[in-house]
Amino acid sequence: MKKKYLTIYDDLVKKIQSDVWPASTLLPSENELTTEYDTSRETIRKALNLLAQNGYIHKIRGKGSVVLDINKFSFPVSGIVSFKELAQQMNQTSETIVEEISVIEDKAVTDKLQPSEQSQIWKVVRIREISGEKIILDKDFFNADYVPILSKETCQNSIYEYIENDLGLTIAYAEKEIVVEEPTQEDRECLDLEGHSNVVVIKSHVYLEDTSLFQYSESRHRPDKFRFVDFARRVKN
Amino acid sequence: MKKKYLTIYDDLVKKIQSDVWPASTLLPSENELTTEYDTSRETIRKALNLLAQNGYIHKIRGKGSVVLDINKFSFPVSGIVSFKELAQQMNQTSETIVEEISVIEDKAVTDKLQPSEQSQIWKVVRIREISGEKIILDKDFFNADYVPILSKETCQNSIYEYIENDLGLTIAYAEKEIVVEEPTQEDRECLDLEGHSNVVVIKSHVYLEDTSLFQYSESRHRPDKFRFVDFARRVKN
DNA sequence: CAGTGGTCTAGACCACAAC
């Protein structure tokens, strides 16, 4: 049995996207939705809070839930999403070139991932080509305690799919940092930089369900093709 | 009376930050917290979910809530935070130079903010100096329907403080977009770019409690001083 | 005033982890 509040959420998203309730109009009240979906009010509220969190509605006390018209053109780089998922969302023609797969013992990286003493770290370097241009250089480091084998086919397709479906691991959360750096020699060699003198770097620490750090990665983007969209709410002090 | 779940949240944050429960240990269970704070379990869960959302803990079904050790050095650029609030959080010596305050009728901007027909738009340009260097160029546009007066002193101090405290408006949410651009002539003149050939631009649409768009702004950063930190959780499809 | 969303309660049943 699927979770009730999620099926309600999905249903409401679908209806908002198909303009059942156009932007800046009100959703049915929580009480109405309660009878409509034959459930309790707290369950409805869970679904509505998800909608609000994701920028679909804004709730106003005493009035109701207003449908927002943002979020229509914004594809999320936020959250934890694999390149394959992203490319599918955007309907872009994209290509992945596996540049390097190796096992390393680099001190700087090893310290971050802290594998058990005798074990090692996978290094994967991939180039992402979008519409024929080499735009992104992905450098991934995996703790081999969790990912024992890595084939070229897996790296070509989707490492996340492999980790979640085949290895049965659950990716839980990540710390991300976005900074701008000067291109390294490697960046210049692998990417079509076209004279750009900066790259945007997304550095991620990715953790599993048991809070163990299993991946560190750097996603290095040509600056003119980088875009990050966020929906934020004001938090009072 | 303050909201119970928020006072519990604040208390738990304080205790986590003062190492009452060190990183990677477990918080007391929800049932224990229920008796400790003399409240219901759902209220405890609201507080814990807030902690999880903000990266303080990770909840594991069947085990408990693990304290994370991230979030200790990461100052949030995310969310809606004014420059004054940010500077205070970081204990940085900072200075604001008000470069321009004017009323404009630029078509491109007017279309975005869509003020009522006879009204106008405030344009404010400010330079942010951090440790003696001109690092950020803030260009703000306010719908004069909501902000009738803007003094130089207000712009020097904090426009948000003025809007929320003196005008009694409530800032609710914002759409943010981060892109990298080539510096404009204005960027070159106002900032200490030191040869950098890119600026990081945060473009924001800011909305009030009644969902009306009242501000558009561009915060233009020298790339080497820009940093964005995010905490994300994996969402299954 | 009636209707809205926001908070809080006390209890139930479930899925999962650890022993």
Next chain:
DNA sequence: TTGTGGTCTAGACCACTGC
């Protein structure tokens, strides 16, 4: 089996909006 967090319920009271 026990204890954990995840979902769901039915009801209560409150603060706010709009008439």
